[in-house]
Amino acid sequence: MSTQQRRIAVIGAGAAGMSAVHTLATSAQSIAGDLHVTLFEADNRLGGKLLTSPFAGHPAIDEGPDAFLARLPWGTALAKAVGLGDQLVAPTSGKAAVWWDALHPIPEGLLLGMPTDVFKLAKSKLLTWGGKFRAATEPFRRRTSLADDSLGGYVRTRFGDQVHLRLVDPLVGSIYAADTDHFSLAAVPQIYDLASKARSVLIAGRKMPKPSPAAGPIFYAPSGGMGSLIQATADAARAHGAELRTGTPVSTIERGAGGVGWLVDGEAFDALVIACPAKAAALLLADVATETASTLAQIPAADVAMVSLAIHEADWPAHLRGMSGYLVPKPMQRLVTAASFGSQKWSHWQVGDHVILRISLGRDGLPVLHLSDEQLLTAAVEEVGHHIGLTLEPIHARVSRWPGAFPQYRPHHAERLAAAEGQLPVGLALAGASYHGIGVPACIRSGKSAAERLTGQLFPVAD
Numbered sequence: 309m310s311t312q313q314r315r316i317a318v319i320g321a322g323a324a325g326m327s328a329v330h331t332l333a334t335s336a337q338s339i340a341g342d343l344h345v346t347l348f349e350a351d352n353r354l355g356g357k358l359l360t361s362p363f364a365g366h367p368a369i370d371e372g373p374d375a376f377l378a379r380l381p382w383g384t385a386l387a388k389a390v391g392l393g394d395q396l397v398a399p400t401s402g403k404a405a406v407w408w409d410a411l412h413p414i415p416e417g418l419l420l421g422m423p424t425d426v427f428k429l430a431k432s433k434l435l436t437w438g439g440k441f442r443a444a445t446e447p448f449r450r451r452t453s454l455a456d457d458s459l460g461g462y463v464r465t466r467f468g469d470q471v472h473l474r475l476v477d478p479l480v481g482s483i484y485a486a487d488t489d490h491f492s493l494a495a496v497p498q499i500y501d502l503a504s505k506a507r508s509v510l511i512a513g514r515k516m517p518k519p520s521p522a523a524g525p526i527f528y529a530p531s532g533g534m535g536s537l538i539q540a541t542a543d544a545a546r547a548h549g550a551e552l553r554t555g556t557p558v559s560t561i562e563r564g565a566g567g568v569g570w571l572v573d574g575e576a577f578d579a580l581v582i583a584c585p586a587k588a589a590a591l592l593l594a595d596v597a598t599e600t601a602s603t604l605a606q607i608p609a610a611d612v613a614m615v616s617l618a619i620h621e622a623d624w625p626a627h628l629r630g631m632s633g634y635l636v637p638k639p640m641q642r643l644v645t646a647a648s649f650g651s652q653k654w655s656h657w658q659v660g661d662h663v664i665l666r667i668s669l670g671r672d673g674l675p676v677l678h679l680s681d682e683q684l685l686t687a688a689v690e691e692v693g694h695h696i697g698l699t700l701e702p703i704h705a706r707v708s709r710w711p712g713a714f715p716q717y718r719p720h721h722a723e724r725l726a727a728a729e730g731q732l733p734v735g736l737a738l739a740g741a742s743y744h745g746i747g748v749p750a751c752i753r754s755g756k757s758a759a760e761r762l763t764g765q766l767f768p769v770a771d
């Protein structure tokens with residue numbers, strides 16, 4: 309250990325903050341005793357949106373995310389690093405549907421809802437013949453300018469309103485609780501990359517390699533739920549000397565004495581990872597990084613509610629067996645935006661003689677958290693019952709409320725953020741869903757890279 313041990317604080321214990329803590333605690337500097345990491349979490353538990361709890365006799369049903377993308381490396385890498393590699397499970401191959409007056413299987417050959425094969429689209433009854441014809445004219449259209457950075461605008465221009473409203477908006481909207489007319493195209497890299505390289509999606513789609521089963525599952529989840537990833541990460545970080553404080557909201561960040569380092573509620577640190585949502589980060593940065601704070605304060609976030617239900621298996625209709633769930637497009641929505649048939653999606657959730665459903669309510673532009681738990685439950689039961697043609701009589705029900713659940717990346721989010729991050733003083737780094745990706749793997753990556761940036765500043769490598 310060198311004479312002066314450096315201290316880094318991480319503020320916020322969601323996926324991003326816990327990833328930062330793990331990266332710092334397991335770094336060479338920490339192992340050598342040159343670095344100490346302290347986590348501050350406002351809540352009485354770790355995990356932020358990663359929350360798993362018992363439900364309907366099952367020990368571990370997620371209240372927030374139930375999986376992460378396996379084809380981005382960071383979620384899987386963290387799970388393996390904290391000893392959960394052999395507990396990762398993949399969803400069953402159940403098919404999903406879109407509800408447009410009836411359940412329609414999602415057509416094959418889509419890229420986040422955009423058709424890449426017009427013949428496969430033609431077989432679907434989700435679009436009218438007029439809508440399919442409009443989509444089929446896409447190769448004859450001029451290159452679409454990406455200047456307005458609107459996902460909805462791009463898809464409507466290329467494929468028409470039906471592809472947008474019945475496919476892309478529900479698919480992407482359900483991932484980000486977004487209204488894609490107000491969402492940045494550049495924030496959806498699978499579509500943006502194609503849009504920036506190719507004039508026509510359908511022509512480029514023909515050349516795209518078909519997904520190979522050898523590539524492995526698309527999603528993974530730890531069998532103990534997403535909360536077990538947080539628990540294992542916390543255990544690993546503590547084993548490496550990290551100090552994790554819950555029930556400790558940070559109120560102020562100030563410059564340290566003589567402008568050196570930082571004070572977190574008066575306690576001195578050399579550097580800080582700020583891994584709380586943008587609005588909370590803006591409050592903390594108001595006096596020390598004013599310009600950055602004012603940009604962060606303007607990043608909106610959509611509230612959602614998640615209603616979990618357990619239904620008697622005997623009451624569950626045969627035609628829904630084997631399905632993973634369905635999405636509800638904007639024009640058809642009241643409050644429910646999607647329903648996941650959890651125990652059909654995850655075989656390890658099949659406990660007892662019931663089917664577990666997870667129903668999402670609310671999105672950007674569709675507020676729901678002014679409603680009571682009872683009203684949210686009633687809405688979920690009535691709307692899903694109507695969609696699937698069944699009077700739902702849940703034997704267990706749970707309502708999980710998620711204020712500020714999903715940051716909304718408005719058009720040109722990336723440019724505004726680059727400017728805001730560029731104005732951050734040395735010794736501060738941002739991490740979390742508000743910035744460079746909303747999904748769990750992106751949050752894990754952001755925590756890791758914030759931690760690495762700060763250790764690089766504190767322990768520069770000599771040339």
Ligand SMILES: Cc1cc2nc3c(=O)[nH]c(=O)nc-3n(C[C@H](O)[C@H](O)[C@H](O)COP(=O)(O)OP(=O)(O)OC[C@H]3O[C@@H](n4cnc5c(N)ncnc54)[C@H](O)[C@@H]3O)c2cc1C
Pocket residue numbers: 319320321322323324325348349350351354355356357358371372373374375376377556557558559583584585588612614710713714739740741742746747748749751
């Ligand atoms: C219902 C739901 C379903 C989802 N489904 C999926 C999915 O299936 N797959 C997927 O990849 N993603 C999913 N997501 C998105 C993903 O879960 C989140 O984007 C991600 O977990 C956010 O992580 P984070 O670390 O950025 O923030 P958070 O989890 O919000 O953590 C931030 C933490 O900061 C703390 N904090 C705030 N202010 C302070 C302060 N002043 N001092 C100290 N602490 C503070 C908060 O208490 C919180 O614990 C879902 C999200 C929700 C809500």
